[in-house]
Amino acid sequence: MSETVTEGPSGLQIHPMDQFVVKPLFGGEHINFYTPTNVTLWMALAVLCVIALLVLGTRGRAIVPSRVQSVAELLYGFVYKMVEDVAGKDGLKFFPYIMTLFVFILFANFLGLIPMSFATTSHVAVTAVMAMAVFIVVTIVGIVKNGFGFLELFWIKAAPLALRPMLALIEVISYFVRPVSHSIRLAGNMMAGHAVIKVFAGFAGVLGLGAVAPILAITAVYALEMLVSFIQAYVFAILTCVYLKDALHPSH
Amino acid sequence: MSSETTVVDTHAAGAAGSGSEAVGMPQIDFTSFPNQIFWLVITLVIIYFVLSRISLPRIGAVLAERQGIITNDIAAAEDLKQQAVEAEDAYNKALADARVEAGHIVADARAEIQGELDSAMAKADAEIAAKSAESEAAIADIRKDAMKSVKAVANATAKEIVASMGSKADAKSVTAAVATRLKG
Numbered sequence: 001m002s003e004t005v006t007e008g009p010s011g012l013q014i015h016p017m018d019q020f021v022v023k024p025l026f027g028g029e030h031i032n033f034y035t036p037t038n039v040t041l042w043m044a045l046a047v048l049c050v051i052a053l054l055v056l057g058t059r060g061r062a063i064v065p066s067r068v069q070s071v072a073e074l075l076y077g078f079v080y081k082m083v084e085d086v087a088g089k090d091g092l093k094f095f096p097y098i099m100t101l102f103v104f105i106l107f108a109n110f111l112g113l114i115p116m117s118f119a120t121t122s123h124v125a126v127t128a129v130m131a132m133a134v135f136i137v138v139t140i141v142g143i144v145k146n147g148f149g150f151l152e153l154f155w156i157k158a159a160p161l162a163l164r165p166m167l168a169l170i171e172v173i174s175y176f177v178r179p180v181s182h183s184i185r186l187a188g189n190m191m192a193g194h195a196v197i198k199v200f201a202g203f204a205g206v207l208g209l210g211a212v213a214p215i216l217a218i219t220a221v222y223a224l225e226m227l228v229s230f231i232q233a234y235v236f237a238i239l240t241c242v243y244l245k246d247a248l249h250p251s252h
Numbered sequence: 253m254s255s256e257t258t259v260v261d262t263h264a265a266g267a268a269g270s271g272s273e274a275v276g277m278p279q280i281d282f283t284s285f286p287n288q289i290f291w292l293v294i295t296l297v298i299i300y301f302v303l304s305r306i307s308l309p310r311i312g313a314v315l316a317e318r319q320g321i322i323t324n325d326i327a328a329a330e331d332l333k334q335q336a337v338e339a340e341d342a343y344n345k346a347l348a349d350a351r352v353e354a355g356h357i358v359a360d361a362r363a364e365i366q367g368e369l370d371s372a373m374a375k376a377d378a379e380i381a382a383k384s385a386e387s388e389a390a391i392a393d394i395r396k397d398a399m400k401s402v403k404a405v406a407n408a409t410a411k412e413i414v415a416s417m418g419s420k421a422d423a424k425s426v427t428a429a430v431a432t433r434l435k436g
Contacts, residue, residue, distance in 0.1 A: 017277060022284035033286035043295040050299050054307035061314050063321060069314075076311045096304040104299050124279045125288040130296075191279065 014202030016195040020122055038118040039126075046107040046120070054103070075103070079237065086241035090248055097137070098244075101130060102237040109190060109229035113222070121232075122190035124183060131183035134240050142247030153250040182239055189232050193225040406430045 025036045054075070057068035065073060079102050083095045105121055112119025120126050142150040154171040155164060200218045204211035278284070410426050 020278040022278060022281070022287060031284055031287050033290040035287055037284075037287055037291070039284075039288050040291045043291050047295055047298050047302075051302055054311070055302060058307065058310050058314065061310060063314070063318050065314075072307075073311055073315060076308065076315070096300065096308055099303055099308065100296060100300045103303070104296060120288075120292075122279070123288055125285045126292050129289050129292055187279065 014199055016198035016202070019118070019194060019198060020191065022123075039120055039123075042108065042111055042118045042120050045111055046104060049107045049111065050103050082238055083241055083244075086238060087244040088248060091241065091244050094244055098237050098240050101134070101240060102233055105130075105186065105236050106230065106233040109233055110226075112190060112194065113225055113229060119190050119194055122187055122194055124187045127183035127187040127236075128179070130236070131179040134182065134243060135179040138240075138243045138247045141244070142250060145248060146250055150247070150250050153246055157251070178243065182236070186232050186236050189228050193221065193228055197221050197225065403430065403434065406434065 022031060022037050022039055024031060025038060025041060028035070031037060053068065054072050057066075057072045060066055060069060062069060076099070079099050080092075080095060083091050083098055087094070108119070108121040108126075111117055112121065142153070146152075154168045154175070156167050156171070159167050197218055200214045200221065204214035204218065207214065407427050407430050410430050411423065414426060
């Protein structure tokens with residue numbers, strides 16, 4: 001942790017953002033799109049975790065499940081029920097997509113909490129791609145399913161006629177802001193928590209052995225971050241379900 | 253990962269801002285975007301295929317199978333319970349039947365015994381009546397004999413007494429007198 005604090009000319013220097021730098025794994029300066037970087041490493045670890053839990057863990061196909069298998073079943077049931085409850089029965093054919101997003105974000109978030117690791121989901125580039133994918137897919141599904149009727153999403157029949165154009169404008173803006181809020185929410189949460197931990201770690205490095213308060217603060221923030229890691233994965237998945245529901249059933 | 257060494261290196265070289273030290277927010281360093289997006293797409297595609305081809309069908313099948321087994325078990329338990337109720341009913345019916353049958357048998361036996369008893373008593377009564385009639389006849393015979401003997405003995409005794417008194421007794425009058433006495 002001490003590498004974030006370097007004694008420069010101005011005394012205390014904390015670099016809470018250093019942990020987010022994308023670096024090539026095998027040296028070099030230039031980053032091509034195919035260069036294996038720390039992004040590659042931590043995403044690959046997330047894939048391995050997913051395979052370990054959801055493939056190796058369920059290998060036994062046991063009627064009375066092992067511990068790992070019951071965790072996998074719990075995760076499956078959790079997301080399945082969420083899709084069914086929020087997006088409806090016809091949303092279930094999108095269950096594998098939502099499950100993919102959910103388990104990736106979940107494992108990326110938790111792997112990012114390992115000290116010295118790299119949190120891939122703290123990058124807007126990553127979350128924006130996922131949010132845009134959701135946005136584009138949901139919009140296409142909405143248009144294919146409902147045709148012109150998809151525009152009912154913006155034309156609120158419950159409101160007085162005079163207000164409807166105004167509301168339609170607001171609805172259209174809010175619709176196109178969705179991918180932004182969807183992605184920034186996740187990246188911002190992850191980045192903020194990790195940066196805060198790093199700042200406290202910087203204080204602890206300066207104070208040395210007497211750093212009781214920063215260490216307690218790190219512990220507390222770390223616990224909070226574990227909660228945030230799960231909640232943000234959940235929020236991302238459930239918002240995807242909500243958008244999907246809007247696309248499948250656009251009328252309010 | 254190896255940020256420690258690189259940070260130290262860059263500082264030592266006095267060349268700030270290259271490599272791994274963050275300038276501003278690394279999140280808006282667009283040079284790393286193609287790299288991140290490329291690896292993200294690969295990651296998501298791998299996870300999607302692993303989930304949709306292997307994991308989700310498998311877990312879904314296990315859950316469905318478990319649900320089926322639970323449903324079957326509950327149905328089987330229901331069946332067994334029904335059978336138990338039926339068996340209990342049959343047992344109770346058999347018990348009631350047996351009780352009724354036993355009642356019949358007891359009544360029959362009682363009637364039979366009563367009949368036997370009645371006939372035996374009638375027979376005994378008849379025997380007793382016959383015996384007592386016979387005895388009465390015998391007693392009457394004996395009494396008749398006894399009366400005859402008493403008359404004879406009285407006559408003889410009276411004759412003897414009269415004779416011993418010294419007077420010749422008229423046999424006819426003595427007998428008549430004895431007969432009168434005996435009647436009295």
